[in-house]
Amino acid sequence: MGLESDVLVIGGGLAGTTAAISAAREGADVRLVSHKKSTLRQSSGLVDALGYVPKREDGESDLGSGSGSGSGSGSERASESTLRGPVVNPYDAIEDLPEEHPYSIVGSEAVAEGFALFDELVGDAYRGGHTDSNALVPTFGGTVKPTARYPAATAAGVASDERPMFVVGFRSLSEYDAGALADGLSASGVPFPVAGAEVKFAEAFRDDAKITRFARALDDDEPIDGVPARKALTTAVEPQLAEFADSVADASDIRVGFPAFLGEDRADQIREELGDRLGAEVFEIPMGPPSLPGLRLEDLLLEQLDAAGVSFETGVRAVDRTVGTDGAVETVVVDRNGTGVPYAADAVVLATGGLIGKGLQSDRKRVTEPVFDCPVAHPADRYDWFLDDAFGDHPFARFGLATDNRLRPVDPSGDGEPEYPNLFAAGAVLGGADVAREKSASGVSLATGVVAGRGAAAVANDTTLEANR
């Protein structure tokens, strides 16, 4: 039989990738399967650890807010009653999380290990690894977001930097409004003058041209009405930038923020060239999907999977499993466009995502985990799954698998014995965290990915030892 590996990882997002590389580093032969293209391409490219935590019952607010900012942030607005933050140091705040939170289960050491692995994998493409503290990065919604790691392309935009900021927008690019973005930043109390303006550049493109189209034009420095794209872009920005320069005290030290479309393959070169032409440091403001920073991170991590010797394939969905007499998962059945193909493995990591990523499914009556049928705890009445407040503390956000301390799924109403001795879970499929409100999605994926990957490799190595005996 051919499709065998020591460790099989199901899911190609941040958690799956981290688990696969961690397992491979333990010497396991690893295969990763993913149903669709990685969801990293929908992500902002920011890698968060923990930005907000539940309010303490005693009403204490010792964590305060970093740099006096954050009061205008969406999360803050959404959660005034139950959350506090932005958290300055995520590691200090972990103890304030409930005990079923994945961070509480794996511990802050695992969180640090997850980030250390990430730093190593992405090299100088990312910043923020020099400190445990969160950085505050402007978002396209005009807020600042507490994040642990941010792309090098975004570095010059951090809110703790006091240089004047000019934000560029384009009328035909409806994703964000530069003026509103700048107003939002001002209102959130950033310690620098900021203004935004829309400039003419994108008019040469089709009305509904995608940001990837702009990126490609800049990558190739394609002529736009006869002028090379990079030059055309800076020419469009210059007059508005000059106006802003007149309004600030120190015009020699302005930084200029663009929507994150400054090239896919030659991003560093483009940023540098635009900066030289404008006489200012240029940075990118992360955007919603489809996201160039997300696409770049996906490319980077795929390269790392390849370098780690991990086999991987996308376009295939895990649909079922077979179980051996010892109760362990024997094979995972994968659907390849209608044909069911069994993949045998000594240990399996489930990193298929939560309700949004479709690793969990729900109908009107129940929430299920479809591949291994692991139980998911939730109130019997579905009207108790959510609140009326759209930005509130929704129970459904915490739905997911319960695990033992090695991240093996257990029945939440049972005795704590793992469902399968060789199945581990990582990332958003785990319950206990409201990663969207906490801003902890990436960190949960990294930390649990490392622990699950290593756990799976340990099971596989043990089996290998037995086999060799």
Add this chain to the structure above:
Amino acid sequence: MSNHQPPCDDDAVEPIEVFPERELDLRAGADACYKCTTCETSCPVAAVDDEFPGPKFQGPEQWRLKRKEDADIDDSILSCSNCLRCDSACPSEVPLAQMHNEARGEYVDEQMNKLSREYLRNRILANYGLLAKVGSKVPRLVNFVMGLSVTRKLNEKLLGLPSEREFPAFATQTFREWWRERGGAQVESDDKRVAYFHGCYSNYNTPEVGKAMVRVFEEFGYEVLVPEQRCSGTPMFANGMLSDARRAAETNVESLAAAIDDDADIVASCTSCSLSLRKEYPELFDIDRIDDVSEHTYEALEYLRIHEDLESAVTDAEVDHPALAYHAPCHARNQGLDRQAVELFREVDGVAIEDVGDSCSGISGTYGWKAEKYEASMAMGEEMFHHMEQSDGEVGMTECPTCAMQMEHGTGYEIKHPLQVLEAAVVSE
């Protein structure tokens, strides 16, 4: 049961009939689209053709628009090359390819002028198998005539075929002729049996691929059947010729289902053929045993990897082979097969293989064979050509016959099929 029952009551609520029963209801797919536009960033056509509104429009939006009876299908649907990248990218399981195929079929049936040059040309391209059947009777003559520059100019003027392209040469002996001449299967087995779906191209143009497939499977002890078959239908779906495709599918399903009854699984050497049998058939047609055929179909290398210890077999092998620049066809990607050749052959001594990146080759079956699409086709392929030229060797490798054509056209490289490399590695002389 009444429709006024509370919706959450139990599982037995009867669905409300919104659309006429015979019509394919794609509403669930259209509703599932939350407009994240990931499909558009994956679309190779949208990347080079500013006029093309992209897969999100062609799929869910076009479907919604045509619910209104007076709305025609937008003719931009003909610019979709059927690469299926949008299908692989969608995080929400919108059946984009199915929607595109349906829309294209309806456009061609109801809106296209059947006397137009474009329709005629598309019909000829879609039915390449028929053309090949005639042409391969006198391969040398046809190859000579089609190679003449005057023929190519004429083809462009009369049929809208790009004069830049060289018509693929017909083999002097088809695969099926070879199969008959050697007396059919050389291995008999009751428990290891496969039915080979060779498709048009390896029959008429590259029988060496089919021969390699047979020799490799026989080496592993398989009895190979070569059932009657027609074109898989891929070029027909891609040109909206759904009734042509249905006729071909009916023949194929009947013949392949009979092979399944003889305890055979179906293997194909062309990734578009395996994709068509597995995915597009059950999405588009309701033919007896069509799901059976879908469930039993595999790509040839995939099948061996599942059922044999192929890795050990190739690890023990030693081949003296020039370095290979590998391109994964879009249709291999859609089946999760884009990495298998690279992962397998990097274990083989003497074979150096390099993946030339994830761009589409740009030819996409018949798309690049249309004069008005030629430029876009070459623009899409540019990244692949560039990577191929940067790679060590001057031999390319891919599973898809038209990708192979494009690779050769853009770089002048000789192109191999993974089965030919596998043959060199595992078949004893």
